[in-house]
Amino acid sequence: MLSSVDALLGLLAGYLAWHLYSARRNKKRRLNFPLPPGPKGHVVIGNLLDLPAESQWLTLDRWFKDYGESANKSSVGDIVHVNVMGQHMVFLGSTRTSSLFFENKSAVYSDRPPMTMVLELMGWDFFLPGMRYGARWREQRRVFHEHFHRGVVSQYHPAFLHETHKLLLNLLTEPGSFLQHLRLAFTAMIMAATYGIEVQDRRDPYIAISDKAMEGISQAGVPGAFLVNYFPSMKHIPPWVPGAGFQGKALQWKKDAQEMLQKPMEAVKKALREGKGRPSIATKMLQELPPNRTEEHHERLIQDMGATAYGVSQTVSTAQVFIIAMAMHPQVQQRAQAELDKVVGLGRLPDFADRDSLPYINAIMKELTRWQPVLPVGFRLLAVPRASMADDVVNGYFIPEGSVVAACSWSILHDPEHYPHPEEFRPERFLREDGGLDPKVQDPNVAVFGYGRRICPGRHFSDRSLYLVVASILATFDIEPSLDQDGKLESLRPVMLSGLISHPAPFNCVVKPRTPFAADLIRKSCEESVY
Numbered sequence: 340m341l342s343s344v345d346a347l348l349g350l351l352a353g354y355l356a357w358h359l360y361s362a363r364r365n366k367k368r369r370l371n372f373p374l375p376p377g378p379k380g381h382v383v384i385g386n387l388l389d390l391p392a393e394s395q396w397l398t399l400d401r402w403f404k405d406y407g408e409s410a411n412k413s414s415v416g417d418i419v420h421v422n423v424m425g426q427h428m429v430f431l432g433s434t435r436t437s438s439l440f441f442e443n444k445s446a447v448y449s450d451r452p453p454m455t456m457v458l459e460l461m462g463w464d465f466f467l468p469g470m471r472y473g474a475r476w477r478e479q480r481r482v483f484h485e486h487f488h489r490g491v492v493s494q495y496h497p498a499f500l501h502e503t504h505k506l507l508l509n510l511l512t513e514p515g516s517f518l519q520h521l522r523l524a525f526t527a528m529i530m531a532a533t534y535g536i537e538v539q540d541r542r543d544p545y546i547a548i549s550d551k552a553m554e555g556i557s558q559a560g561v562p563g564a565f566l567v568n569y570f571p572s573m574k575h576i577p578p579w580v581p582g583a584g585f586q587g588k589a590l591q592w593k594k595d596a597q598e599m600l601q602k603p604m605e606a607v608k609k610a611l612r613e614g615k616g617r618p619s620i621a622t623k624m625l626q627e628l629p630p631n632r633t634e635e636h637h638e639r640l641i642q643d644m645g646a647t648a649y650g651v652s653q654t655v656s657t658a659q660v661f662i663i664a665m666a667m668h669p670q671v672q673q674r675a676q677a678e679l680d681k682v683v684g685l686g687r688l689p690d691f692a693d694r695d696s697l698p699y700i701n702a703i704m705k706e707l708t709r710w711q712p713v714l715p716v717g718f719r720l721l722a723v724p725r726a727s728m729a730d731d732v733v734n735g736y737f738i739p740e741g742s743v744v745a746a747c748s749w750s751i752l753h754d755p756e757h758y759p760h761p762e763e764f765r766p767e768r769f770l771r772e773d774g775g776l777d778p779k780v781q782d783p784n785v786a787v788f789g790y791g792r793r794i795c796p797g798r799h800f801s802d803r804s805l806y807l808v809v810a811s812i813l814a815t816f817d818i819e820p821s822l823d824q825d826g827k828l829e830s831l832r833p834v835m836l837s838g839l840i841s842h843p844a845p846f847n848c849v850v851k852p853r854t855p856f857a858a859d860l861i862r863k864s865c866e867e868s869v870y
C-alpha cells in the first residue's frame with residue numbers, strides 16, 4: 340500500500356514533469372508571440388506568493404500601472420499575466436480589452452475553469468456561474484434567461500414590494516441587526532420569485548439550508564485552498580489515505596448542496612399537490628412540461644435554476660455597501676431624501692413607477708456599484724473567471740489554451756479618466772448640471788455584470804430589487820455613524836473583505852426612522868402588504 344509520503348512524492352514528481360513539459364510545449368506553441376507582461380515569478384510556484392489573500396484588486400491595480408500595456412501610464416493598463424503553479428492567469432484592466440476577449444472572441448473565452456473540488460466532488464455542477472461551457476450550460480442559461488430577462492422581471496414586483504416593506508419593519512423593530520435584515524430580505528425575494536415560498540424570519544429553515552451550503556462553497560472556492568483544483572487526478576485518492584481529508588469535507592458539503600437543491604423543490608411539489616401552490620417560476624414550469632422533455636429532466640432543470648438563484652448573493656453585499664456609504668455621507672442622504680419627499684411625498688412608500696423621476700436615487704445606485712464593486716476581480720468562484728478554450732493571440736500576446744482570464748472591474752471602475760477622484764463616493768458625477776442623468780458618463784454596468792455570452796442573467800432582477808430597497812430605506816430612515824465611548828461620531832471607512840463575494844467588514848451604525856410619521860407609514864404598509 341502507498342504511504343502518504345510516497346503519494347506526495349509521486350505527486351510532486353508528476354507535477355514537476357508536467358510543469359517542465361508544459362513550459363516547453365508552451366514555448367513551442369507561442370512561436371514569436373510573447374506572453375502578456377507581468378511580475379516575474381519564482382521557479383515552479385510562479386507568482387503564487389505575489390497574489391495576497393485579501394484586497395487582491397489593489398495589487399492587480401498596481402500591476403496594471405507597473406506592467407500593463409498602456410500608452411498612458413497615468414491611466415490603468417490593459418493586460419497583465421501571472422503564472423500560478425503552472426496555471427496561466429490573464430487579468431484585464433479596461434472595458435476595451437475585456438470586450439475584445441469576452442465579446443469579439445466569445446467563441447474562445449466563454450468557458451469557466453475546471454474546479455474539481457467544487458464541480459465534481461461537491462456536486463455543484465448544477466450551479467450556472469461555475470458551469471463549463473457546453474450543452475448543459477446552454478440549456479440552463481436558456482431557462483434562466485426566460486425567467487429573468489428585462490421583459491419579465493416586473494412579475495416579481497409584488498414580491499419585491501412585500502419583502503421590502505417587511506425589511507423596513509424589521510429595521511424599525513431591531514435596527515442593530517441591519518446586515519442580517521438585508522440578507523433576509525434579498526433571500527426572501529429570490530425564494531418568493533423562484534419557488535413562491537415566503538421566508539418567515541432569520542431563523543427560517545430555508546435560510547439555514549442556504550447558509551450551510553454557502554459555507555462549504557466559500558471554503559472550497561478560495562483559490563489555493565484545495566490542491567485537487569490544481570491536480571484533478573487527486574480526486575481518485577480514496578478518503579482513507581492520509582492527507583485526503585478533502586474527500587470527507589467534499590462529501591459533507593455535497594449533502595448540504597443536495598438539501599439546497601431538493602428541499603424547496605419538494606415543498607413546491609407538495610403545495611401543488613395540495614392545491615396551495617403560489618405563483619412562481621417553479622410552479623409555472625412544473626405545470627408546463629415541454630413535449631420534447633422528460634419529466635425527470637424538466638424537474639432537474641427547475642431544481643438547478645432555483646438553487647443557482649438561491650446561491651447568488653451579490654445584491655446583499657451591494658446593499659451593505661449602501662448602508663455604510665449613507666452613514667459616511669449625510670449630505671448625499673439629505674439630497675436623496677429631498678428628492679424622494681418631492682416626488683413620492685410623505686404619505687406613501689416609493690414604488691417602481693417613481694424611478695424615472697428619481698435621477699439622484701439612480702445616480703446613487705450607479706455610484707454604489709462603482710465605488711466598491713462586490714466582484715472587484717473575477718478570479719474567485721463566484722467572481723466567475725473565464726477559461727480560454729484554445730490557444731490564441733490577442734493584441735500581439737500569446738494566450739495559452741486553459742488560461743484563466745478575468746476582468747478587473749475594480750480597476751475599470753476606478754479609472755480616473757472616466758471617474759475623477761475615483762476613491763470618493765460622489766453620485767453627482769453621474770448627473771448633468773440640470774440634475775438629470777448624464778449619458779456621457781460611463782455607466783458602471785459596462786463592467787459590473789460581466790460581458791458577452793456569460794453576462795449576468797440576474798442583472799435586471801438585482802437592479803430592480805436593489806432600487807426598491809435603497810429608495811424605501813432612504814424615504815423612511817436616517818442612517819448615521821454610531822457614537823464612540825466619548826460620545827463622538829465614530830469615523831467609518833469601508834473595509835472590503837475578499838470572501839467568496841467581496842463585502843464590507845462588519846461595522847456599526849445607527850438606523851432610525853426619520854419621523855414618527857415614517858414609522859407609522861411602515862407599520863401601515865406592512866399590514867396592508869399582501870402578495
Ligand code: HEM
Nearest residue numbers: 467468648651653654723787788789790793794795797801
Ligand atoms: C449586485 C448584484 C450582482 C452582480 C454584481 C452580479 C455580477 C455577475 C457577474 C460579474 C457575473 C459573471 C459574468 C461574466 O462571466 O461575464 C455574473 C454571473 C451570473 N449571475 Fe450575477 N450578479 C448579481 C446578481 C445576480 C442575481 C440576483 C442573480 C440571480 C437571480 C444572478 C445570477 C447570475 C448567474 C446565473 C450567473 C452565471 C451566468 C453564466 O455563467 O452564464 N446574479 N453575475
